[in-house]
Each structure stands twice: as C-alpha cells, then as structure tokens.
Amino acid sequence: MWETLGIWIQVFLTLAIFSFLYRDNPFYKFAEHLFVGVATGYWVVLQVRNVLIPNLFQPLFRGFSDPWLLIPLFLGLVLFMRLSDKYSYMSRWGMAAVVGIFAGLAIFGFGGGDLIIQIRSNIMPFIDTEAVQAFTQNAGLITFLNILSNPIFIIGVICVLFYFFFSKEHTGALGVVSKTGIYLLMISFGASYGNTVMARISLFIDRAQFGIVNWIPTVIIGVLMIIAFVVLAITGKVDPKKQF
C-alpha cells in the first residue's frame, strides 16, 4: 500500500519537474518548493543524528570521555552569536577555525596531490621508445597514434601555458603558439561539454526507465497534467506559446 503510494508520488514529482520543459507552471513550482523543504529538513536531522550525537554529545555527556570536545562545542556555539548585535564578533572565532582548518588541508592536499605529482607526470620522453617498439612489432593506426601521444602532450602543455603568459604581446611566433593553446583548450572544453551532455542524458534515461516500469501511474498522471494545462490555456491563465 505505502510502496504503491510512494511510486505514485515519485511519478507525479518526476512529471512535475519535467513539465518545466513545456513552461513554468504550478506543478513545477510545487515540486521545486517541496524538494527544497524536504532536503533542508533531512539535512538538519542528519547532522544532529549522524554528527552531533555520536561525535560530540555522546562522548561528552556519557562519562565525559573526551574533554577536548568542549573546544569544538564552544566554537560551534559562538557561531550563533551572529544573531546578537553586541556579541556578533565572537562568531568570527568559530568561523576562523573552520576557514583555517579547511585552508590548511586544501593547501596541503593540493601541494602533495596535485602540484608536485602532476608536474612530475608531465616530465616524459619526447619519443616513447616502447610505443616505437610496439609499432615496429605490430604496425597499425593505434600503435602509430601511440607514438604521437607524448609529442602532442608535451607540445600541448607548452602551448597552453604560453596562452596564459601575459607579460608579452601574443604576436609573431608567440601568437602562433598561444593560438594553438586556445585550440587545445577548446578541444578540452568540447570534451567536457560532451561529457556533460552524456551525464544529462543518463539522468533522463533513469527517469524514463522508471516511467516505463511504472507505466500505469505515468500515463494516468501524465494525461491528467495535460488536461490541466489545456484547461489553464483555455481559461487564459497560461500562454502556451510562451516557453519559459
């Protein structure tokens, strides 16, 4: 019973969100507001249940096993001092701790995980002898392209770096190099855009699969929504020609 009701609600909310593609409408607005409200409520409950109770309140109030936790408790509480005009400066202590810790971890992580290792992985031989060897043993398009991989990579990195070199005007030889850098960046943005399209289609596939599996509620609710849109259009409450 509850499962069936849940499926009907899911179908209604899915179609309500998709109805935005027709135009902005009350179904979409309802689903959007419901999502924001539910997500906020869920997040608050989760923080209390999964973080504050097991990591702070239980160790503090059951046996007082870790008195150091009084410090984060204090820093957390002073964040609420923002609500007071007189003591709002105290909230900066908690905020400073949060910003400081995250900045420290981010700098440390970026230095060790990105900067050094990525520079090291960009240092490579211009011609990969293993790729040449593979080509001589098994000549083909893929093995040939593998030989070109390192030169394209190295030239590409240099060209893109020159594009971001602003101390000299991009004319002459530097202009050609930086223009090559732009083209390579555009190829990279194109690949990212292609991946984004792929991701968005995947989201629709998931909802379409859900709609096909639960086709009875999908058809019934879909038809009812279309009737509602027709009524709204006839009564002049929405203009069907207006897209958004």
Add this chain to the structure above:
Amino acid sequence: MPNGMNAPETTLEKIERMDRRIVFLAIAITIILPLIWPLGLPIEVSPQVDDFHEAIESIPDGSVVLFPNDYDPASKAELYPMTVAILHHFFKEDRNLKIIGLGLFPAGPPLLQKAFEEVAVEQYGAEYGKDFVNLGYKEGREIVMASMGESIPKTFPTDFFGTPIDSLPIMLGIKNYTDIAILVNVSAGYPGTKEWVQQVVSVFDVLMVSGTTGVSAPEYYPYYNSGQLAGMLEGLKGAAEYETLIEKQGIATSGMDAQSLGHLVIILFIIVGNVLFILNRRNKTKGGRF
C-alpha cells in the same frame, strides 16, 4: 522597406527559431523508444575500465575495501548502476572481501544501503557487520578523510544505524588506512575523488580507483594518467562497460542504446543548427530571401 516595418521571416529563419520544445520532444522519443525496444548495440571496454577491474582483482582475498559512495539522488542515474556493478564484482567470486562503505554526501548512505541489500544480501547472502558495513554519513569533508588516517573508529564511532562500530566483527582490528587494501570511490563531485586523492592517496599511499559522473570525469583524467588513480569508470557508459567486463548485465547496459541514439540526435541537431546559422548569415549578407 518603409521605416518601422520589419522584414517578414524567411523559411530558414523560421526553422532556426523553431519552438525548442520540438527539440526536447525529439530527444525524449529517441531515448524512450530504444528503452522499450532495445537494439543491442555493442559495448567496447575502455582501458581505464579494464584497469579499474584489474586493480580490484589484484588485491588479496580477504582484504578490506574502503567503499565511499559520495553521491546523492541527483547523480543516482549514473552512479547507482556503478555501485551495483562494483558490488557484484566484490561478492561474486566468494573472495571474502570485507567492504566498509560510507558517504560524504548527506543522502548517499541510504542509497549505498539499498545497493548492499539488493546485491550483497539478496544475491550473495552476505551478512551485515561481518562481510560489509555501512558507516553512514559524516560532515567534515576533507577533515573526515584526514581524520580517518588517524583513526577510523574514532571518526565513525557508530554505523549508519547508530550501532557502535566496535560491536561489529568486520571492524575488529581496523584502525586506519594501513588496514585498507584499496579505496574504491564512487563520486559525484565535492567532496569526492579529487579530495580522496589529495588527502589520502598522496599522504597514505593507498591504492585507489574511482567511478565518477560524466561531468566530473575530465577533471579526474590527469589523476588516472599520473597513476594516482589505478582505474576509472566514467558515467553510465563506464558502468555499462564494467557490467560487460564482469558479465553481469544490468541497468547501465539496458540504457546504452538510448544513450547512443540520444547522442546521435544531439549531434544531428548541432550540425543542422550550425548549417542553418551559416546559411542564414550568408543569406543576410547577400540579401537573399530563401
């Protein structure tokens, strides 16, 4: 043309300015039809997917696997099929792997729990607390990752259900990353793969593979190329390739025909849109009236 009057639209201009809802409808039909009548287009396995598979195969039987599922329902379409396929791989050969799941997105752990129940429990008879555990969600992002390097039980004193983790047999003897054989991350963005690489792989030298959304994948390829990630799955396509590799066809494979045809239609619209744009521009410069 008298002042104040606009020239009537040409056919080309009308086509170029057609109602965008026609495009939405065309894409919807192209995607829905192959879901009802599949075409069975072939799926080629990419090298990074093969490497992902090999990395999991390379760990010894009985190893402990850290399995953070850092996503929520917004990315479920791409990443849940991946979670399911990976779980099949963990449990299908009776390798006695111990799976420690968690999530750094608030709504992630319930999805992980659903996958555990659907795959590990129902299909392989795995036991909660002995073969796998769901540590749940913890706020703190990079701080959680760094803190687990000191102590996993201190960072997660209780599991997803509120049970103290020292009462679960799977957690006996687990202290920190030194007890983890591989980190298998399924990630939708921040906090996710990038942060696990920065905070854990580079500091604790843990073997790591990652399954990501299509949007995030280009950002993570440098990590794969530098060897910081031993393998990668990219979006629903990566999940489908993985299903092919482990010979367990599922949700991802069934969506691949729709994905391919959807791409084809979008490519077609891009080409048509550009041709119309060029023709219109040429028409305007020549004063043509097509």
